Amino acid sequence: MYLHDTRQTLVMKRWGLTNLARHPSQTVGLRLRVRTDADCASLADLWVASWREAMPDTDFPARRPWLLDHLRAIEAAGAITICALDGSNRLLGFVTFDPATAYLDQLAVAPEAKGTGAAKLLVAEARRLSPNGLVLDVNQDNARALAFYEREGFAKIAEGVNPRSGLKTWQLRWPATA
Numbered sequence: 818m819y820l821h822d823t824r825q826t827l828v829m830k831r832w833g834l835t836n837l838a839r840h841p842s843q844t845v846g847l848r849l850r851v852r853t854d855a856d857c858a859s860l861a862d863l864w865v866a867s868w869r870e871a872m873p874d875t876d877f878p879a880r881r882p883w884l885l886d887h888l889r890a891i892e893a894a895g896a897i898t899i900c901a902l903d904g905s906n907r908l909l910g911f912v913t914f915d916p917a918t919a920y921l922d923q924l925a926v927a928p929e930a931k932g933t934g935a936a937k938l939l940v941a942e943a944r945r946l947s948p949n950g951l952v953l954d955v956n957q958d959n960a961r962a963l964a965f966y967e968r969e970g971f972a973k974i975a976e977g978v979n980p981r982s983g984l985k986t987w988q989l990r991w992p993a994t995a
């Protein structure tokens with residue numbers, strides 16, 4: 818077991834998160850589990866492919882190293898990454914959130930998994946495991962993501978600007994009323 822896996826295991830224990838596999842994911846043929854270091858390459862590939870489709874004008878392959886460094890840093894500080902896999906153990910998506918701060922930092926599903934319910938399942942699991950609700954930032958022109966989150970009961974609470982891209986964002990919160 819790698820050091821990173823140990824950290825994630827400790828975080829999971831701290832929050833009493835030992836029951837991922839018992840989620841209703843079984844009913845749609847998906848499996849959820851906490852990510853390991855062995856997932857890094859496929860997770861980064863998925864993130865690049867998913868975001869490229871959503872924002873074709875942005876150079877996501879160039880941001881691949883940033884993603885992995887970023888995930889390691891926020892996981893070291895307490896965030897959890899949960900992966901959704903199909904019956905062949907193929908990665909379909911992931912969500913990264915911190916139960917202590919309620920911040921949902923990353924959510925992405927593979928292009929072929931969009932519209933299948935995988936993202937809904939990942940957010941349902943994050944909601945279940947985050948006792949203080951969830952807060953996130955989404956680009957205002959990311960219409961699909963915005964529609965998804967609003968359908969899932971998130972509400973706009975503030976406007977902002979993405980410090981890396983300069984694009985306008987919405988801050989969303991679930992539940993809608995704190």
Ligand SMILES: CC(C)(COP(=O)(O)OP(=O)(O)OC[C@H]1O[C@@H](n2cnc3c(N)ncnc32)[C@H](O)[C@@H]1OP(=O)(O)O)[C@@H](O)C(=O)NCCC(=O)NCCS
Nearest residue numbers: 867868871924925926931932933936955960961962964965
């Ligand atoms: C955001 C994301 C996780 C949502 O998962 P998904 O499987 O695509 O979401 P769903 O298909 O369940 O829901 C999307 C909703 O937006 C709608 N939609 C699709 N394209 C749209 C568009 N261009 N404009 C507005 N709504 C759109 C869909 O019809 C659907 O609504 P409905 O269920 O009421 O019909 C996924 O699209 C993704 O990984 N995107 C790239 C990464 C990203 O944007 N992450 C979020 C950053 S905060």
